Amino acid sequence: MTTVLYLSRTVEIESTLADPSDLWVTPDDLTRVNDFVLKPEGACLDDLCVPVNQEFDSDLVVTRGAIKWFSLTGFAALMGQEFVVDRDTDTWSFGSIPITRSSYIQQAVAPDFTLPDRDGNPISLKDFRGRKVMILSWASW
Amino acid sequence: MGGENFEIIAVAEDTEGEAVAGKFYDAAKATYTTLIDTQHTLSSLYGMVNVPTGVLIDEEGTVVRFDEGAYSRMYKAGALEFGSDEYLPIVKDWLINGADSPYVKPAGELSALVAKRTASEAKADAAFRLGSFFELRGDEERAKKYWQQAQQLHPESWNYHRQDWSYDPAEAGAKWIQKFRALDGKPYYEPLALPESSGGQN
Numbered sequence: 001m002t003t004v005l006y007l008s009r010t011v012e013i014e015s016t017l018a019d020p021s022d023l024w025v026t027p028d029d030l031t032r033v034n035d036f037v038l039k040p041e042g043a044c045l046d047d048l049c050v051p052v053n054q055e056f057d058s059d060l061v062v063t064r065g066a067i068k069w070f071s072l073t074g075f076a077a078l079m080g081q082e083f084v085v086d087r088d089t090d091t092w093s094f095g096s097i098p099i100t101r102s103s104y105i106q107q108a109v110a111p112d113f114t115l116p117d118r119d120g121n122p123i124s125l126k127d128f129r130g131r132k133v134m135i136l137s138w139a140s141w
Numbered sequence: 142m143g144g145e146n147f148e149i150i151a152v153a154e155d156t157e158g159e160a161v162a163g164k165f166y167d168a169a170k171a172t173y174t175t176l177i178d179t180q181h182t183l184s185s186l187y188g189m190v191n192v193p194t195g196v197l198i199d200e201e202g203t204v205v206r207f208d209e210g211a212y213s214r215m216y217k218a219g220a221l222e223f224g225s226d227e228y229l230p231i232v233k234d235w236l237i238n239g240a241d242s243p244y245v246k247p248a249g250e251l252s253a254l255v256a257k258r259t260a261s262e263a264k265a266d267a268a269f270r271l272g273s274f275f276e277l278r279g280d281e282e283r284a285k286k287y288w289q290q291a292q293q294l295h296p297e298s299w300n301y302h303r304q305d306w307s308y309d310p311a312e313a314g315a316k317w318i319q320k321f322r323a324l325d326g327k328p329y330y331e332p333l334a335l336p337e338s339s340g341g342q343n
Contacts, residue, residue: 080260083264106248110198110204116177129200132198132199134232135152137183
């Protein structure tokens with residue numbers, strides 16, 4: 001079992017393509033990890049589409065039998081995304097994808113997040129749209 | 142504060158979650174929104190390196206201020222001083238005057254505050270997350286390994302150090318003072334930027 005960490009997500013992945021250095025997942029698992037969807041025009045998130053040639057095997061996509069495999073590590077290299085892997089437990093932790101931060105950095109659009117309240121109910125920043133908000137990070141330590 | 146058009150969202154950056162953060166929310170009799178962030182997701186998304194950090198967001202979802210050290214008062218520990226008593230007046234002014242408040246920052250200035258994330262800092266974030274994952278699973282050996290990697294990759298993040306030290310309370314205070322002194326005159330937090338008209342001093 002492979003485990004992939006991305007933002008607040010922990011995604012367990014049943015099947016990967018055996019590879020000593022890279023992490024290949026199915027297109028469905030790509031979406032479970034980071035919301036990117038593999039379409040004919042490329043790997044897409046909302047209006048953003050990163051062109052991916054799927055006719056021939058590449059660093060990003062290979063076809064084995066009828067199954068397509070997408071390389072999360074190849075995608076990370078292309079997007080300038082950092083990751084750290086614990087190979088003993090097959091756990092891969094991916095940092096944020098720089099381009100997904102650009103609306104925050106350049107236009108000061110507050111990144112949305114969903115975190116549990118004290119009872120475990122998920123609360124999102126976007127629930128408060130239309131009101132002024134002060135976020136205050138703190139800690140017990 | 143708080144009201145129909147204003148919401149305070151407190152976010153606890155604590156690996157142990159409600160078990161350690163809950164009593165502080167109870168003691169504060171919190172009536173605002175109280176969230177638990179075991180993986181430091183908020184700090185990662187917003188590029189925060191210490192607590193408390195305050196972010197003011199307007200009705201359209203635009204960040205208008207980003208402040209490390211958003212204390213409501215100064216703290217003194219011997220010769221060491223940190224914190225600020227200047228933050229609450231900033232928030233109050235913004236609630237009354239909105240976009241016309243002199244404390245509202247143009248988007249360009251905000252980007253200078255939050256954009257500073259190098260590849261090594263981004264990798265530190267991934268390493269910290271990996272350490273938190275193992276800590277929550279009770280694998281302390283691996284947690285230590287990746288939390289230390291995060292601290293080496295991004296030594297300026299106090300969050301990474303302080304969360305780690307919290308598992309060794311007997312040494313945490315001494316380590317904090319040692320790291321604080323190592324700043325050698327650099328501020329623990331960036332000073333709050335106050336406009337001239339307020340009469341505030343940086």
